[in-house]
Amino acid sequence: MAKRKYTKSQLREAGQGYVFLSPTILTLLVFLIGPIIFALFLAFTRVQLLGDTSFTFVGFDNFTRMVDDTRALIALRNTAFYVVVVVPVQTILALVLAATLNAGLKGEKFFRIIYFLPTLTSSAVLVMIFMWMYRPDGFINSILGGVGLPTYNWINDPNIALISIMIMNIWATAPFFMVIYLAALQDIPDSLYEAADLDGANAVQKFWHVTVPLLRPVTGFAVIMGIIGTFQLFDQSYMFSGGSGGPDNSTLTVVLLIYQYAFAAYDQMGYAASLAVALAIVILAATLIQRKLQKDEEVY
Amino acid sequence: MKKANWLKVLGMGSLVTVAGVLTACGDGGNDAGGDGEEEVTIRLTGWQSSPTEQRYFEETIAAFEDEYPHINVQVDTIADQYMDVLRTRLIGGEAADVFFLDAFEAPGLIQSGVLEPLDDYITDEFDIEDFQEPLIDAFRRDDQLWGLPKDTSTLALFYNEDHLEEAGYDGPPETWEELEEMAETLTEGNRYGFGVVTDLARLKFIAESGGGQIVEDNRASFSDPSVLEALQPIVDMRNEKEIAASPADVGAEWGGDMFGTERASMIIEGNWMLEFMEDTFPDVNYGVAEIPTINGEQGSMAYTVSYSMNSASEHKDEAWQLIEFLTGKEGMEIWTSSGLALPSRESVAEELDYVDDELYAPFIEAASYATVWADDTNLPIINSNFENQFSSAFLGNRSLQEALEEAERVANNEIQD
Amino acid sequence: MKSQMNIAKLLLYAILTSYAIVTLIPFIWALSASFKPLNEILAGGLNFIPQEFTFNNYITIFTEQALFPRWLFNSVFVAVIGTALNLVFNSMAGYALARLTFPGKKTLFITILAVLMIPAQVTMIPNFLILKELGWLNSYQGLIIPGMVNATFIFMMRQFFVNFPREVEEAAAIDGLGRFGTFFRIVMPMAKPALAAQAIFVFMSFWNNFMAPLIIMTDASMYTLPVGLNAFQSDYATYWNYIMAASMVFTLPVLVIYIFFNRFFLRGLSFRGDK
Numbered sequence: 006m007a008k009r010k011y012t013k014s015q016l017r018e019a020g021q022g023y024v025f026l027s028p029t030i031l032t033l034l035v036f037l038i039g040p041i042i043f044a045l046f047l048a049f050t051r052v053q054l055l056g057d058t059s060f061t062f063v064g065f066d067n068f069t070r071m072v073d074d075t076r077a078l079i080a081l082r083n084t085a086f087y088v089v090v091v092v093p094v095q096t097i098l099a100l101v102l103a104a105t106l107n108a109g110l111k112g113e114k115f116f117r118i119i120y121f122l123p124t125l126t127s128s129a130v131l132v133m134i135f136m137w138m139y140r141p142d143g144f145i146n147s148i149l150g151g152v153g154l155p156t157y158n159w160i161n162d163p164n165i166a167l168i169s170i171m172i173m174n175i176w177a178t179a180p181f182f183m184v185i186y187l188a189a190l191q192d193i194p195d196s197l198y199e200a201a202d203l204d205g206a207n208a209v210q211k212f213w214h215v216t217v218p219l220l221r222p223v224t225g226f227a228v229i230m231g232i233i234g235t236f237q238l239f240d241q242s243y244m245f246s247g248g249s250g251g252p253d254n255s256t257l258t259v260v261l262l263i264y265q266y267a268f269a270a271y272d273q274m275g276y277a278a279s280l281a282v283a284l285a286i287v288i289l290a291a292t293l294i295q296r297k298l299q300k301d302e303e304v305y
Numbered sequence: 306m307k308k309a310n311w312l313k314v315l316g317m318g319s320l321v322t323v324a325g326v327l328t329a330c331g332d333g334g335n336d337a338g339g340d341g342e343e344e345v346t347i348r349l350t351g352w353q354s355s356p357t358e359q360r361y362f363e364e365t366i367a368a369f370e371d372e373y374p375h376i377n378v379q380v381d382t383i384a385d386q387y388m389d390v391l392r393t394r395l396i397g398g399e400a401a402d403v404f405f406l407d408a409f410e411a412p413g414l415i416q417s418g419v420l421e422p423l424d425d426y427i428t429d430e431f432d433i434e435d436f437q438e439p440l441i442d443a444f445r446r447d448d449q450l451w452g453l454p455k456d457t458s459t460l461a462l463f464y465n466e467d468h469l470e471e472a473g474y475d476g477p478p479e480t481w482e483e484l485e486e487m488a489e490t491l492t493e494g495n496r497y498g499f500g501v502v503t504d505l506a507r508l509k510f511i512a513e514s515g516g517g518q519i520v521e522d523n524r525a526s527f528s529d530p531s532v533l534e535a536l537q538p539i540v541d542m543r544n545e546k547e548i549a550a551s552p553a554d555v556g557a558e559w560g561g562d563m564f565g566t567e568r569a570s571m572i573i574e575g576n577w578m579l580e581f582m583e584d585t586f587p588d589v590n591y592g593v594a595e596i597p598t599i600n601g602e603q604g605s606m607a608y609t610v611s612y613s614m615n616s617a618s619e620h621k622d623e624a625w626q627l628i629e630f631l632t633g634k635e636g637m638e639i640w641t642s643s644g645l646a647l648p649s650r651e652s653v654a655e656e657l658d659y660v661d662d663e664l665y666a667p668f669i670e671a672a673s674y675a676t677v678w679a680d681d682t683n684l685p686i687i688n689s690n691f692e693n694q695f696s697s698a699f700l701g702n703r704s705l706q707e708a709l710e711e712a713e714r715v716a717n718n719e720i721q722d
Numbered sequence: 723m724k725s726q727m728n729i730a731k732l733l734l735y736a737i738l739t740s741y742a743i744v745t746l747i748p749f750i751w752a753l754s755a756s757f758k759p760l761n762e763i764l765a766g767g768l769n770f771i772p773q774e775f776t777f778n779n780y781i782t783i784f785t786e787q788a789l790f791p792r793w794l795f796n797s798v799f800v801a802v803i804g805t806a807l808n809l810v811f812n813s814m815a816g817y818a819l820a821r822l823t824f825p826g827k828k829t830l831f832i833t834i835l836a837v838l839m840i841p842a843q844v845t846m847i848p849n850f851l852i853l854k855e856l857g858w859l860n861s862y863q864g865l866i867i868p869g870m871v872n873a874t875f876i877f878m879m880r881q882f883f884v885n886f887p888r889e890v891e892e893a894a895a896i897d898g899l900g901r902f903g904t905f906f907r908i909v910m911p912m913a914k915p916a917l918a919a920q921a922i923f924v925f926m927s928f929w930n931n932f933m934a935p936l937i938i939m940t941d942a943s944m945y946t947l948p949v950g951l952n953a954f955q956s957d958y959a960t961y962w963n964y965i966m967a968a969s970m971v972f973t974l975p976v977l978v979i980y981i982f983f984n985r986f987f988l989r990g991l992s993f994r995g996d997k
Binding site: 015018019020021022023025026028029030032033035036037038039040041043044047054101102105106108110112116118119120121122123124125126127128129130131132133134135136137138142143144147148151176180208233236237239240243244259260263264267268274277278281282284285288289292 | 737749752766815822830842843849876930932948952955965966969973
């Protein structure tokens with residue numbers, strides 16, 4: 006390998022490149038790459054922070070402990086269930102809404118502003134509003150009861166609580182993906198639709214045979230973003246259950262469990278770090294499987 | 306104890322503001338030099354449950370600052386998840402000099418070594434013997450004292466007088482059997498005869514009424530047959546007989562809400578309810594009685610909170626002076642004259658005139674036989690697992706035995722030796 | 723044929739309108755509750771128009787909650803500073819990755835992409851310990867600095883600059899502007915739509931962030947709005963009238979900003995620069 010000689014201008018450009026990137030490199034090192042290495046170290050230790058801080062190396066103990074940790078398994082089950090339901094539903098809803106909006110009707114802008122409201126609103130505010138509407142004698146039950154449908158104990162019934170969060174989050178995040186779809190839809194040349202018209206395709210056929218295939222890269226992006234986002238469910242579970250993940254562990258998510266072990270009563274940061282590493286592996290696996298299924302490299 | 310349920314109608318900010326005003330007032334005396342000592346600011350962290358409570362608390366602090374002109378007290382409150390925040394502050398090295406500490410959480414903090422032992426500060430004059438034994442014992446560990454109980458709260462039975470009258474009863478139940486009978490008569494429509502709060506903090510004395518123990522050797526032992534037997538009636542009242550419900554069942558935030566909106570005719574709650582009812586539901590006619598006896602034995606729960614000192618405090622002597630004043634006879638009298646909490650000192654309890662008040666009497670009586678809500682370092686873990694699983698049995702999703710065996714297994718798995 | 727078109731249109735309008743109602747109802751219901759006295763709320767009527775219209779809820783939270791304006795300030799401060807830093811640093815990084823050649827560029831680019839895949843929870847715990855060592859717990863910088871660059875937007879800005887016309891920069895170079903001058907005076911102003919979209923999303927991620935302030939802020943006076951609101955809710959557990967009033971107060975500023983900048987959303991998301 007011969008040593009490359011750099012010209013002056015090349016050197017200058019390299020210098021400029023590093024100057025431009027220096028804030029990024031610094032932040033990445035201190036708050037991302039350093040912490041990732043640190044987290045890997047923590048995952049194999051037992052940490053005590055209160056009083057005299059101590060780190061004790063415990064080998065794979067944290068990881069073997071997970072297998073017997075009932076609450077970790079419950080948290081994983083809840084989170085997986087949440088991902089499997091929310092991601093497809095919100096993606097399909099987003100696509101349908103975007104296509105409807107893109108049909109060239111009047112008032113498109115007005116509807117778009119309205120639909121986007123939940124995405125803008127702080128999750129805390131949405132949780133407050135929904136917790137209140139979900140009360141047994143609250144708005145939703147009054148409406149359901151009024152039209153003769155069954156009512157539920159949305160927040161305190163272990164069989165329902167997670168579904169309540171799903172409904173709320175689909176309602177809140179679908180519009181975000183709708184906007185991404187809209188942007189892509191407006192890039193589809195009209196000529197394609199005109200060609201389909203000549204073939205005598207109706208609106209539904211056009212949607213199914215022109216729009217959906219053309220939007221595949223966007224769908225891939227939406228699904229991956231959805232998977233990454235839903236696996237990290239925390240805010241809503243925390244606020245719904247006052248930090249406990251109840252009733253009966255039904256709203257306990259992996260991230261909430263990590264939070265509890267690290268920052269709440271337990272003071273077991275090492276174990277929490279090992280759970281976080283495990284979660285990262287699960288998310289990575291899920292996205293890789295998705296990419297395999299999609300085989301769409303255009304997204305990245 | 307979920308602080309969230311204590312209905313803390315409080316502007317935390319106003320407290321900070323007031324603390325500022327108080328400090329400003331305190332400054333006034335300092336030019337005169339007080340007794341020539343250097344001026345010191347002591348930080349005090351706690352929580353407040355109501356504007357009234359806040360007023361009395363400020364009054365107590367003001368009295369202290371009058372007596373010690375060179376010490377300014379800076380008060381701040383943690384509104385939510387008190388222990389998580391306190392722990393984070395202790396880890397970050399920025400906790401206050403003096404803070405509230407619930408007996409339930411005390412062992413864990415004591416063990417971690419962040420508290421200052423108080424034995425060496427205590428003088429004869431302070432009269433430590435005056436404290437009620439079970440309350441002060443909650444803050445003893447390794448033959449040292451780590452906090453002084455600022456007050457206590459107990460549980461009693463609240464009953465809706467109008468409902469009882471309508472049903473033809475001339476007084477509250479005296480035994481648990483009577484309570485069940487009455488609850489059956491009182492239940493109608495969406496009104497339940499009895500409201501149940503399903504926290505272990507409320508149920509512990511019932512669970513242990515058959516001679517079992519919820520915690521043994523710092524590990525959970527719910528599946529003890531006598532514990533199951535003692536708790537089964539509570540579950541049956543909801544699912545078999547349908548004469549009881551929890552606040553969550555009727556969409557109430559907590560017991561006070563359920564009782565105030567007359568969706569429960571009877572409920573076991575603490576003395577913090579008295580002020581809440583007066584403020585929020587003044588039109589409800591209610592009475593208070595001691596909790597009905599179980600197997601002929603009286604029982605209740607007592608909750609207590611200490612003032613404890615941060616071992617990293619830079620002004621330990623002044624911090625002690627503050628604790629000494631607040632838990633001394635004078636300070637405690639000012640504070641508990643509010644009636645919001647009961648004194649933890651015998652002598653103060655005798656002094657105060659609300660002892661004869663018929664609403665307060667049951668709570669004061671209960672103090673003598675109540676189970677103190679405190680155990681050992683693992684009680685928080687045991688408690689959260691109990692709560693999670695007991696509720697599923699209470700909702701009828703599985704048998705009590707199954708639920709509590711699961712809770713015990715999970716809790717003991719989470720406890721690291 | 724025509725009637726078919728009309729039916730189709732009607733159907734589309736029906737879909738759009740019903741979903742608009744579904745979206746709006748929670749907000750309108752909360753807004754209406756914020757003007758109702760508590761007893762009317764607890765009575766459980768379904769009336770959107772308050773029977774007893776009152777401003778008391780708003781007055782109460784502002785007079786009895788001195789921390790309210792403070793939380794609002796904290797949120798705005800952290801979000802504005804954080805967004806400004808992100809705009810500058812992400813754009814600089816994206817530009818360098820798109821335009822400049824230097825050793826280690828590929829490695830860096832791949833690292834940034836890899837970072838996109840790492841969930842925040844992995845770094846949350848070590849970050850807490852690092853902030854503790856820096857003495858930044860319970861401080862603004864503890865919230866702002868770790869989030870002052872964002873891998874997603876570095877990536878997006880790089881995409882934007884890859885498609886950026888080189889002629890503009892060449893013209894600037896002929897005029898004697900250096901690399902930095904060109905970037906800040908010529909390139910950045912032309913990237914306005916991309917920056918606007920980025921600004922909105924970064925602003926919202928700071929604005930809505932619940933976990934970071936929950937973990938590092940220990941003084942109520944340092945809370946940002948989401949954490950404050952959650953604490954407020956557990957404080958005023960039964961006072962839905964106050965909680966709804968508080969929620970409305972916190973939602974309004976964002977709504978105003980959104981209606982104002984709405985046009986940038988769609989344009990920015992397509993990342994194609996000024997057409």
